[in-house]
Amino acid sequence: GQNIDQPTEMTATEGAIVQINCTYQTSGFNGLFWYQQHAGEAPTFLSYNVLDGLEEKGRFSSFLSRSKGYSYLLLKELQMKDSASYLCAVTDSNYQLIWGAGTKLIIKP
Amino acid sequence: GAVVSQHPSWVICKSGTSVKIECRSLDFQATTMFWYRQFPKQSLMLMATSNEGSKATYEQGVEKDKFLINHASLTLSTLTVTSAHPEDSSFYICSARLDRAYNEQFFGPGTRLTVL
Numbered sequence: 400g401q402n403i404d405q406p407t408e409m410t411a412t413e414g415a416i417v418q419i420n421c422t423y424q425t426s427g428f429n430g431l432f433w434y435q436q437h438a439g440e441a442p443t444f445l446s447y448n449v450l451d452g453l454e455e456k457g458r459f460s461s462f463l464s465r466s467k468g469y470s471y472l473l474l475k476e477l478q479m480k481d482s483a484s485y486l487c488a489v490t491d492s493n494y495q496l497i498w499g500a501g502t503k504l505i506i507k508p
Numbered sequence: 509g510a511v512v513s514q515h516p517s518w519v520i521c522k523s524g525t526s527v528k529i530e531c532r533s534l535d536f537q538a539t540t541m542f543w544y545r546q547f548p549k550q551s552l553m554l555m556a557t558s559n560e561g562s563k564a565t566y567e568q569g570v571e572k573d574k575f576l577i578n579h580a581s582l583t584l585s586t587l588t589v590t591s592a593h594p595e596d597s598s599f600y601i602c603s604a605r606l607d608r609a610y611n612e613q614f615f616g617p618g619t620r621l622t623v624l
């Protein structure tokens with residue numbers, strides 16, 4: 400079966416750095432997405448990785464290792480507004496998007 | 509670009525009635541749209557994949573006769589919850605895909621359905 404694992408919940412302090420990990424086992428791989436979802440709202444796109452390495456976009460960076468089936472989302476200089484759920488999603492060989500359950504990130508002052 | 513709208517944003521209805529939710533891609537043509545359901549504090553659950561001009565593909569456990577999906581044009585898909593019951597109360601979100609190979613999904617703002 401296809402599976403995406405990410406921690407259920409994480410807590411971090413305002414101004415700090417947090418890394419949210421995602422491991423996946425899918426039938427094929429055609430890219431990995433990270434989405435942010437605030438409570439009661441729809442997901443919004445954060446990043447996309449299809450090749451190994453680090454993609455940096457402002458305070459957010461995403462890393463991919465295809466050989467390890469592993470990705471992480473790195474959030475720097477955390478702000479209270481970063482409190483949200485972060486969803487990892489992988490495109491499989493049939494171009495289906497397989498979703499992780501999401502990681503709820505709680506930011507404390 | 510790549511904006512998806514959804515209407516209504518919230519709806520309250522009586523048990524036994526039917527509710528229609530519209531999903532529109534405003535500035536692009538979407539051959540494929542997706543319908544998700546999300547219960548409080550739970551993850552997104554894909555209900556069905558909607559392809560323009562053809563029947564929707566439903567995920568296992570989703571009743572196709574209860575959740576009617578029509579994708580009549582490249583910019584509009586509708587989800588009708590027929591004979592809604594309180595257990596159908598949920599957050600329904602649609603998304604549209606611009607490019608199959610890239611596969612990024614652009615989400616609508618969601619519809620909060622409450623069935624009394």
